[in-house]
C-alpha cells in the first residue's frame with residue numbers, strides 16, 4: 068500500500084491587493100508562498116485583498132490581471148478565490164466577539180502624529196498614544212457629531228513575541244490599533260486574521276514590508292481564539308541601486324517580461340535562483356517544489372539584475 072506523505076491539513080496563500088499590476092517582486096513572493104505550501108503538502112489559496120472599495124474601483128480590472136499572472140506562472144490554487152469585499156459579515160461577526168475591548172477613536176492622523184512620541188527607532192511606527200481610550204460618554208456623543216469614529220482595540224500595550232521562519236525572533240509592543248476605519252472599512256490587520264483562519268491558512272509567506280504588522284495580527288488571532296499561523300517574511304526585492312521596488316516598478320510586470328522575450332521556465336529559473344533553490348536558467352514549478360528548502364533562502368534583499376530594470 069502506498070503511504071501518503073500529505074499529512075498536513077493547513078494551507079498557504081497569496082493575497083495581493085489589486086491596486087496595481089504585480090511586479091517581479093510580487094511574483095517572486097507568490098512563487099515562494101506556493102512552493103512552501105506545496106513542498107509541505109499544504110493546500111494553496113488565492114485571496115483578493117479588495118477591502119478598500121474606492122481605491123480598487125479606481126483600478127478596475129487589476130485583480131483579474133493579477134489572477135491571470137498567477138495562472139500563467141502555473142500557481143494552481145485549491146478552492147474558490149476569496150474576495151475580501153464579500154466578507155463584511157464575517158468581519159462584523161468577529162468584531163462582535165471583541166466588542167468589550169473595542170473603543171471609538173476620533174483622532175485624525177495629524178493629531179496622532181502630534182500627540183505620539185517619536186516613532187519607534189527601528190521601524191518608524193508611531194504607537195497610538197491612547198487619546199480616545201478614556202473618553203466619557205458625553206465626550207463621545209459630542210465628537211460623533213463632528214466626525215465618524217474609527218474603532219480601535221485595547222491592547223494594554225502588551226509585548227508580543229513570535230519567531231518568524233526567516234526573519235527570526237521578534238518582540239514588539241502592540242499599541243491600540245485600528246480594526247475598522249472611520250469610513251467603515253475594516254482594517255487590513257483585522258481582515259487578514261479573520262480570512263487566514265477561515266481559509267485554514269497556517270503558513271503565511273509574504274514580503275518583509277509586513278513584518279512589523281505581524282505581532283498585531285498574531286495577537287489578534289489569539290484574542291479571537293484562532294490559531295496563529297507560521298510566518299515567513301521574505302527579504303525585499305531591490306533595484307540595482309539598492310532602493311526597494313515600488314509602484315512605478317509595476318512596469319516590471321509579467322506582460323512586459325513576456326514581451327521582452329522571457330518565457331515562464333526562464334522566469335521560474337530566475338526566481339528559483341533568487342530563492343537559492345536552483346542554479347538552472349530554466350526550470351518548472353514541480354522541480355522547484357522538490358528543491359524547496361527554507362535554509363537556502365537568502366536572508367538579504369534580492370538585488371535585481373540591471374537588465375531587468377533598464378528602460379523602466
Ligand code: GLU
Nearest residue numbers: 082083084116259273277
Ligand atoms: N494584500 C497585502 C499586500 O498586497 C498582503 C497581505 C498579506 O500577505 O498578508 O501587501
